[in-house]
Amino acid sequence: MTVSQGSPVLTETEAPKRNLVLAAIRGLFLRIGVLPFFLAATLVVFALVSAQFLSIQNLTNVARQSVYLVLVSLGQMLVLITGGFDLSVGTAIALTSVVSALTMVALVAAMPDLVWVAILLGAFAGFGAALLVGCLNGLGIAQFGVSPFIMTLGLQSIGAGIALFLTGGVPVSGLPFDFGNFFGFGRVLGVPVPVLFAIVAIIVMWLIMNRTIFGAHVYAVGGNVKAANLSGVNTRKVLFFSYALCALLASLAGVLMTARVESGETNLGGTIALESIAACVIAGVSLRGGIGRVENVVLGAFFIVLLQNGMNIAQIGSYLQMVLLGSLLVLAVILDQVRYRMLVGSR
Amino acid sequence: MDALMPPPMPPLVEMTGITKTFLSVKALSNVDFRLLPGEVHVLFGENGAGKSTLISILSGVYKQTSGSLRIDGQEVELQSVHDAAKFGIGTVFQEFSLVPTLRVYENVYLGREPRRGLFLDRRAMIAGAQNLFNELDFEIDVRRPVSALSRAEQQMVEIAKAFLAKARVLILDEPTASLTEKETRKLFGFIARARAEGVGIIYISHRIQEFAEIADQISVLRDGRMIGTVSAKETSEHALVELMTGRAIDQIYPEIARSPDGETVLSLTNIVSAGVHGVSVDVRAGEVLGVAGLVGSGKSRLWRSVLGLQPIRAGRVMLKGRDVTGKVTRELLRGGVFYLPPDRKTEGLQLAATARDNIALSLLGRDDVSNRIGFISPRRSRELADGIAARVDISPSYLNRSVSKLSGGNQQKVLFGKGFAKEHDIYIFDEPTVGVDMGTRSALYRLIKEIAEAGKAVVVVSSDLTEVMHLAHRLVVFSKGRVAAELAGAAISEENVLKHFFADTRVPA
Numbered sequence: 001m002t003v004s005q006g007s008p009v010l011t012e013t014e015a016p017k018r019n020l021v022l023a024a025i026r027g028l029f030l031r032i033g034v035l036p037f038f039l040a041a042t043l044v045v046f047a048l049v050s051a052q053f054l055s056i057q058n059l060t061n062v063a064r065q066s067v068y069l070v071l072v073s074l075g076q077m078l079v080l081i082t083g084g085f086d087l088s089v090g091t092a093i094a095l096t097s098v099v100s101a102l103t104m105v106a107l108v109a110a111m112p113d114l115v116w117v118a119i120l121l122g123a124f125a126g127f128g129a130a131l132l133v134g135c136l137n138g139l140g141i142a143q144f145g146v147s148p149f150i151m152t153l154g155l156q157s158i159g160a161g162i163a164l165f166l167t168g169g170v171p172v173s174g175l176p177f178d179f180g181n182f183f184g185f186g187r188v189l190g191v192p193v194p195v196l197f198a199i200v201a202i203i204v205m206w207l208i209m210n211r212t213i214f215g216a217h218v219y220a221v222g223g224n225v226k227a228a229n230l231s232g233v234n235t236r237k238v239l240f241f242s243y244a245l246c247a248l249l250a251s252l253a254g255v256l257m258t259a260r261v262e263s264g265e266t267n268l269g270g271t272i273a274l275e276s277i278a279a280c281v282i283a284g285v286s287l288r289g290g291i292g293r294v295e296n297v298v299l300g301a302f303f304i305v306l307l308q309n310g311m312n313i314a315q316i317g318s319y320l321q322m323v324l325l326g327s328l329l330v331l332a333v334i335l336d337q338v339r340y341r342m343l344v345g346s347r
Numbered sequence: 348m349d350a351l352m353p354p355p356m357p358p359l360v361e362m363t364g365i366t367k368t369f370l371s372v373k374a375l376s377n378v379d380f381r382l383l384p385g386e387v388h389v390l391f392g393e394n395g396a397g398k399s400t401l402i403s404i405l406s407g408v409y410k411q412t413s414g415s416l417r418i419d420g421q422e423v424e425l426q427s428v429h430d431a432a433k434f435g436i437g438t439v440f441q442e443f444s445l446v447p448t449l450r451v452y453e454n455v456y457l458g459r460e461p462r463r464g465l466f467l468d469r470r471a472m473i474a475g476a477q478n479l480f481n482e483l484d485f486e487i488d489v490r491r492p493v494s495a496l497s498r499a500e501q502q503m504v505e506i507a508k509a510f511l512a513k514a515r516v517l518i519l520d521e522p523t524a525s526l527t528e529k530e531t532r533k534l535f536g537f538i539a540r541a542r543a544e545g546v547g548i549i550y551i552s553h554r555i556q557e558f559a560e561i562a563d564q565i566s567v568l569r570d571g572r573m574i575g576t577v578s579a580k581e582t583s584e585h586a587l588v589e590l591m592t593g594r595a596i597d598q599i600y601p602e603i604a605r606s607p608d609g610e611t612v613l614s615l616t617n618i619v620s621a622g623v624h625g626v627s628v629d630v631r632a633g634e635v636l637g638v639a640g641l642v643g644s645g646k647s648r649l650w651r652s653v654l655g656l657q658p659i660r661a662g663r664v665m666l667k668g669r670d671v672t673g674k675v676t677r678e679l680l681r682g683g684v685f686y687l688p689p690d691r692k693t694e695g696l697q698l699a700a701t702a703r704d705n706i707a708l709s710l711l712g713r714d715d716v717s718n719r720i721g722f723i724s725p726r727r728s729r730e731l732a733d734g735i736a737a738r739v740d741i742s743p744s745y746l747n748r749s750v751s752k753l754s755g756g757n758q759q760k761v762l763f764g765k766g767f768a769k770e771h772d773i774y775i776f777d778e779p780t781v782g783v784d785m786g787t788r789s790a791l792y793r794l795i796k797e798i799a800e801a802g803k804a805v806v807v808v809s810s811d812l813t814e815v816m817h818l819a820h821r822l823v824v825f826s827k828g829r830v831a832a833e834l835a836g837a838a839i840s841e842e843n844v845l846k847h848f849f850a851d852t853r854v855p856a
Contacts, residue, residue: 211466216449220457223446230408230444231508232429232458290448 030342033284034335035296038328039303046310053313060192066305067194069275071253073283073301074205074294075246076276082242083222083289084141084148089250089276091159092130093269096254098163100126101172101264108176115176122179126258127251133159134247138240156273163266172264183259194256201249206294218242222289278329279304281336357420359384359516359547360405365414367400372754374400377414378573380566382516382547387538387561389579390551392568392591395755395784398551399441401568402518405549406438407431418516429458437514439505441521441551447494452476454493455508479507484533498525498643506534510541517541518549523557525642527849535561553811555584567591570784592785599789600817603796606633612773612804613653613684618662620652624828625662630773630804635795637819638808639844645828646808647689650775654679654686667772683772687762687779689808691755695762698751702741702761705750706732709768731768739764740790756787763794773804780814792818812844826850 028036046053072089079086104122108115133155140151186193209215217238220228229235250269257268283300285292304325311321360382367375375397382388390398403409405416407425415422418434425431431438445454455476461468476489485503493501502525509517519538523531538548538561550562558565562579567590574590592599609632618626623645630636640646652659655676664672666682680686688694697705707728710716716731717723736746739760750758759780766774776795780788795818799805809815815822822839824832824847831847 207466211469213460213462213467216453216457216460216467219449220446220453223448227444227446228457230428230438230440231454232427232432234429290446 026342030339032296033339034332035283035300035303038282038332039299039306042303042307042310046314049310050313053310058309058313062302062306062309063195064192065309066302067192067198068253068257069272069279069305070198070298070301071201071256072250072269072272072276073279073297074201075249076273077280077283077285077292077294077297078205078209078218078242078249079148079246080277080280080285080287081218081222081289081292082239083225084239084243085152085277085287086137086148086243086246086250087152087273088133088137088156088159089246090269090272091156091163092133092247092250093254093257093272094163094266095129095133095159096126096251097258097268098166098172098264098266099129100255101175101258102166104176104179105172105174108174115178119176119179123255126255127248130247130251130254131244134244135240137247138243141243142236142239160266167264167266169266171266173262175258175262175264180259180262183256184262185260194260197252197256201252202294202298205249209294214238214241219290222286222291224290274329275304275325276301278325278332281329282332284336287333358382358417359419361417361420362401362405363415363417365401365404365411365416367397367404367409368412370752373571375404375411375571378568378571380573382549384515384545384547385542386563387542387548387550389558389562389565390549390568391555391558391565391587393785395782396568396591397571398568399520400571402438402520402549402551405431405516406436406518432459432512432514435513435515436518437509437512437516438518439509439520439522441524443501443505444508445493445501445505448492450490450492451487451496451504452489454504455479455489455511457508459512475511476507479511483507483510483537485530498641499527499530502526503530510537514546516547516549518551520551521553522550523552523554531557555587558587569593599785599792600814601789601793601796603635603799603818603820605635605799605820606802609633609802609804612667614663614665615649615653616663616665618649618652618664619660620648620662621657622648622828623652626825626828626830627662628823628830630806632772632804633799633802634820635799635805635807635818637815637822637839638806638825639810639812639815639822639848640825640831641848642810644825644848646825647777649825650686650777650806650808654684654775683770685766685771685774687766687774687776689778689781691758691762696750696758699749701747702750702753702757703729703732703736703746705761706735706764706768709765713769732764735764735767738767739794754784755782756784759783759787759791763791766798771803773806774798775806775808777808778810779807780809780811788814812841816841816844824848824850 043054052058072093076086076089100122103125104118107118107121111118137151137155140146141148183193188196209218217228217233220231220233221235221238225235254268258264261268279300280292280297281287282303283292283296285297307325307328308321311324316324358381360380362378362380365375365378365380366373378397378401380401390401392398400409404411407428407430410425416425417423423434425434428438446457449457452472456472461471461475463471473489480487480489483503483506485507487496487500487503493504496504502522506519506522509519522534526534542548552558558579564576565579565582565587566576567574567587569591611629612632613630615626615628622643626645626649628636628649638646648657651657653664655674659673662672663670666679666684669682671679671682692698697708710728710731711723716728733743733746736743741757741760741764745753745757750761753761779795780791783791795805795807807815807818816839819839820835822834822844823830824834824844826847826849831850832843834843
């Protein structure tokens with residue numbers, strides 16, 4: 001049934017024209033990668049499955065839901081471009097959630113009249129906790145040369161343990177109403193507040209990666225760390241700040257998620273490490289480092305949320321969704337390898 | 348430059364008693380070196396003699412273990428490359444310090460990006476880089492990514508990068524290794540201009556022919572010691588080589604007897620592969636086939652495609668009369684091919700394992716080492732490995748050490764040893780002596796002689812022209828993915844070979 005709309009067009013065209021189309025598709029694949037095809041396939045398939053999938057209401061919904069993954073993926077992209085990765089983004093979120101919630105609850109009790117001060121201080125306490133995780137990651141990886149895998153895996157466990165210890169595993173409730181009302185559900189000029197945060201973060205990250213020396217050095221370190229060092233780039237500093245910034249972006253997602261669920265939860269961000277890496281890889285960020293673009297990563301994160309949303313609408317169970325998501329990730333990497341070989345071979 | 352300056356100019360760089368040890372290996376011992384302003388000073392010596400270590404210290408990559416470094420008479424301690432740049436020291440490294448994923452102008456400005464306010468000034472970078480290349484008369488679009496450039500173009504970018512820094516001391520580590528004749532001319536012109544402006548230039552090269560033209564002084568290093576500094580105008584090539592090696596040339600290269608009509612063991616017909624555009628070569632038993640060419644000429648990739656390490660797109664590979672085109676590496680090795688990869692650290696050795704275990708790895712599958720189910724006799728394996736080690740002259744005390752701790756020469760002996768683990772019909776040596784001292788080299792050459800004279804077919808691929816010329820009975824010269832010339836016997840001369848290095852092989856002969 002999917003083909004019925006496309007096939008008449010194809011049968012009318014003659015063979016050479018068909019080759020042209022194939023060549024165009026090949027060119028697009030070589031230039032941008034697999035993401036446009038995945039995105040188009042998702043849109044077509046779910047639009048056919050359900051009429052409401054492409055409704056403005058649903059797409060706004062997807063945009064709002066994708067904010068958190070977009071933020072984390074931007075940070076993940078940063079460390080992937082340096083040639084590492086960060087498995088502790090989920091922990092950064094959980095710690096942010098628990099610490100900011102505990103701080104807010106305590107401060108509101110101490111000074112009930114200054115709710116907004118309590119909210120802001122709480123959020124900053126959350127940022128601080130996540131930043132600590134990021135700095136420890138950066139310190140271990142940049143200064144002591146621990147592999148990113150072990151370092152961030154270790155901190156993922158440490159952070160999760162601390163978050164559970166602080167709360168005893170019980171959600172922290174009793175957050176100020178304004179917090180959730182604004183950061184979770186608020187709108188400014190009709191745009192959801194979390195979306196605004198994401199837009200600002202995307203712009204800032206785009207500027208950092210494309211317009212600042214730090215960004216140029218991030219690409220250089222990932223492209224060839226020895227060469228960067230020989231060119232006088234302080235590679236340790238670059239690595240350190242990349243992990244710190246990654247944790248900070250995850251932390252921002254953590255505050256927004258906490259506002260959305262209106263409680264401090266230790267289990268927020270449980271699957272986000274995998275999802276953010278998937279979003280980046282599907283968006284063409286190289287696992288070898290040195291390659292990756294902000295706009296593609298945003299699209300990659302959006303794609304994953306869109307896919308999850310579509311599967312929900314199509315009533316595909318969450319267990320099967322996991323199977324599908326994992327398969328897509330592997331498929332994306334395989335296609336990326338094929339693309340790499342085509343690129344090298346065509347020279 | 349200034350007439351009012353006092354006549355005895357202080358040296359730009361003065362290194363005194365420099366010693367550098369890595370773990371327990373002495374790379375430099377008590378080396379003195381001085382560079383005057385407006386002087387082109389050649390550092391000459393074999394691979395592993397310590398040239399690279401010396402310039403690495405001067406450019407802030409390594410810190411000396413002892414000894415002092417003065418710049419303009421001031422004692423300094425360089426902590427990093429960045430630090431050295433502040434003192435006006437610019438280096439063109441042999442291992443390119445380019446980031447392949449970045450564009451040319453980003454690479455040129457890497458580490459000293461111009462800024463406008465908070466942001467990168469990309470426009471200034473592009474314009475500045477373009478200007479620089481115009482001034483150098485190098486034609487490169489500065490917006491292209493470095494990974495898309497040829498090796499010669501990358502070399503030009505690397506040189507431009509050093510010139511951009513307005514260095515007072517310019518260090519060039521084998522800058523002409525992959526440049527064409529024309530590009531080399533341009534570079535020499537630029538060196539002359541820089542010298543006239545009072546820049547001190549340290550020039551490392553193996554091409555003795557270049558020295559008379561550009562050098563003022565030549566300092567010779569051997570085994571980490573400074574042998575002496577001589578005036579370029581007054582020293583002959585032969586004298587330099589003897590200074591470098593400490594012995595006469597004919598003592599290093601053995602005379603290899605060639606069996607008159609050995610049968611063809613490996614026959615390649617019109618091989619097309621990445622970087623190889625239609626090559627036909629025969630390799631015969633009892634003969635050493637030399638393969639020369641610049642880096643990237645396809646001389647190495649041809650054999651990699653034969654071995655199934657990169658796909659063959661067209662052509663035929665016949666091994667002892669059997670078609671083995673496109674077979675996987677394992678089958679070729681089983682079919683009697685021995686391949687010595689050019690980079691022993693990434694492709695040749697199990698670095699964490701001992702020297703003995705590295706050799707023993709190649710013994711696996713021999714009937715007298717393992718039985719049919721795959722059980723290994725440790726005793727047998729050990730005996731055989733030790734026998735091979737003795738044959739390639741590895742001291743027994745090294746056998747239990749991890750190969751990563753051995754010198755380059757001993758590592759290379761281990762690799763050669765792997766070739767003696769089983770009987771092979773054809774031995775392909777890709778860069779057999781890279782980074783190996785002269786003493787070990789002549790030992791390795793004698794092993795090659797032994798193999799060839801036992802009636803095996805031998806291929807020696809090498810960037811060391813002297814080496815491949817002296818060993819080969821027949822020499823094929825590669826240029827741009829094709830065979831530019833096949834020379835034999837007396838026709839093998841340096842002049843003849845160099846002539847074909849830059850040949851445009853695309854024009855049908």
